Amino acid sequence: MVLEYKATDGLVAEIEKKITEAFEVFDRESNKTVDVREIGCIIRSLGCFPNEAEVQELLAQIEVEEPGGFVHLEKFLPVMTKVLLDRRFRPIPEDVILHAFEALDENKCGYITKEDLVKHLTEEGEPFTQEEMEDMLAVALDPETDILHYRDYRTKLVSFDVPPEYISWNHL
Template sequence: SLPKKERDSQTQTIIADIQKKITDAFEVFDHECNKTVDVREIGTIIRSLGCCPSESELHDLLAEVEEEEPTGYIRLEKFLPMMTKVLMERRYRPIPEDILLRAFEVLDENKCGHLTKEELVKYMTEEGEPFTQEEMEEMLSAAVDPETNTVRYRDYITMMVVDEN
């Protein structure tokens, strides 16, 4: 293994890279350029960094970075250390493609390789942690083929899976 000094230097480089990635993602939503973003954008920022927390996990993360007096905005100086820790610990990894595929296959009772838009809405809003109207619309716009009004889930999964690199 590497000498301690080199290991520390490598770790510093990794952390610097991660922090640059986080800052870049944050700045996309920092419309006022004042190192703050709307709290409602935080989920999008976290997901753009390859993390897929559930709504309740996202809620816990927000509780960590929100001020004692919630302003509706999150400051970069609070977000950066929290998000660096999340990425270093590889928390909220996306679900692997094969598991997603198996889940869709279970829902596809007729084994026809697709779900109808109606089936998808039913499963996503009535089971488990239901999707919000906004999440549902976002998923439908990405997943549903407008010509057939179905979701060819193999294609959708390929599009959904976050590239690990």
């Protein structure tokens, strides 16, 4: 029982560290706050992939500072820690991601052009915002050719997972 508690303690500490590191990337003024519009990007950078309605549900649980629309780390941390402990919004498996990219690759050449990618992600399904699109393109595209080699990129989409040794029956 004591070992289980220590493992859970270690898990919480590791998760809180990851969340804080992700939050700090978007904390441009280094004052432990981020613009509320950055929350979706932060959540996704932690390997969780909620849709926009689910992001809004999470924001409803977090006290957002008015009128500026800022979120404090201390308010975000417990909500996001619970999301990761509960393993909510888990990423789609790599093989499913690969099949989705292959469906967009009409010429079956192993890559998607920037123009085609922007078209698919802004005109179909739940469209990306301009900011989300720019953030994704900055990471996804080959800087020399402006194309997405999706077989390489799919592994970047799964960035955080809870190590199996930290999972107790309480978190499954």
